[in-house]
Amino acid sequence: xxxxxxxxxxxxxxxxxxxLSCTTSGFAFGEYGLSWFRQAPGKGLEWxxxxxxxxxxxxxxxxxxxxGRFFISRDDSKSIAHLHMNSLRIEDxxxxxxxxxxxxxxxxxxxxxxxxxxx
Amino acid sequence: DIQMTQSPSTLSASVGDRVxxxxxxxxxxxxxxxxxxxxxxxxxxxxxxxxxALESGVPSxxxxxxxGTNFTLTISSLQPDDFATYYCQQYKSSSxxxxxxxxxxxxx
Numbered sequence: 001x002x003x004x005x006x007x008x009x010x011x012x013x014x015x016x017x018x019x020l021s022c023t024t025s026g027f028a029f030g031e032y033g034l035s036w037f038r039q040a041p042g043k044g045l046e047w048x049x050x051x052x053x054x055x056x057x058x059x060x061x062x063x064x065x066x067x068g069r070f071f072i073s074r075d076d077s078k079s080i081a082h083l084h085m086n087s088l089r090i091e092d093x094x095x096x097x098x099x100x101x102x103x104x105x106x107x108x109x110x111x112x113x114x115x116x117x118x119x
Numbered sequence: 120d121i122q123m124t125q126s127p128s129t130l131s132a133s134v135g136d137r138v139x140x141x142x143x144x145x146x147x148x149x150x151x152x153x154x155x156x157x158x159x160x161x162x163x164x165x166x167x168x169x170x171x172a173l174e175s176g177v178p179s180x181x182x183x184x185x186x187g188t189n190f191t192l193t194i195s196s197l198q199p200d201d202f203a204t205y206y207c208q209q210y211k212s213s214s215x216x217x218x219x220x221x222x223x224x225x226x227x
Contacts, residue, residue, distance in 0.1 A: 033213070035216070044206065044218055044219075044220050044221045045155075045157075045163065045206055045208075045218045045221075046218070047208075047215070047216040047217065047218070050213050050214075050216075052213070061213055061214040061215070063215070064120075097162055097163075101213075103210070103213075104151060104153070104208075104210025104211075104213060104216060105153055105165065105168040105169075105210065106153070106155075106163070106165060106208075107165045107168075107174060109162035109163055109164070110162065111161075111162055112162055
């Protein structure tokens with residue numbers, strides 16, 4: 001069974017850094033891309049960024065709203081990906097989801113982890 | 120960036136009704152469109168991909184179609200479990216995915 005579990009969320013002050021993890025099992029992690037998404041309280045879904053599989057040299061892409069502040073890494077040996085978030089802003093508050101990315105189709109999602117940026 | 124305009128934002132319907140939700144892309148995305156269902160406090164679930172392909176395990180009352188840059192999600196006969204929020208997502212390019220604003224499907 002495919003499982004994806006996010007962790008690392010919490011309450012953090014503006015300007016600080018936080019690292020989220022997406023721990024996976026049940027599939028060949030290295031063969032898939034992985035995307036991060038977020039959802040502000042009461043709002044819609046927003047794509048945050050993507051990391052490609054090893055076959056695509058692990059290329060990364062980011063939404064304009066986080067480019068230069070967030071970056072994504074992956075460790076295929078541990079089937080885990082990380083979202084490194086720097087210079088956090090109040091507007092970065094929300095539930096963060098990781099998703100298994102098969103050429104843009106997200107058939108498997110984690111349950112989400114809440115990040116609250118507040119002073 | 121490609122913009123996705125989804126309508127309506129809210130839809131009230133009854134069990135057994137046929138409902139339609141629409142997404143319009145700001146430019147051509149071919150068939151690179153997915154539909155997701157999300158219930159409160161839960162992650163989204165994939166319903167449809169490549170505009171009209173039904174994800175495994177999704178009931179056949181869900182269907183998707185495309186006409187140019189207009190995409191439609193249809194539920195042929197609403198069931199109690201279908202009351203949720205629905206999102207479209209374009210994935211023409213991995214450098215930027217975008218979602219529609221969402222449609223909240225409520226019980227009339």
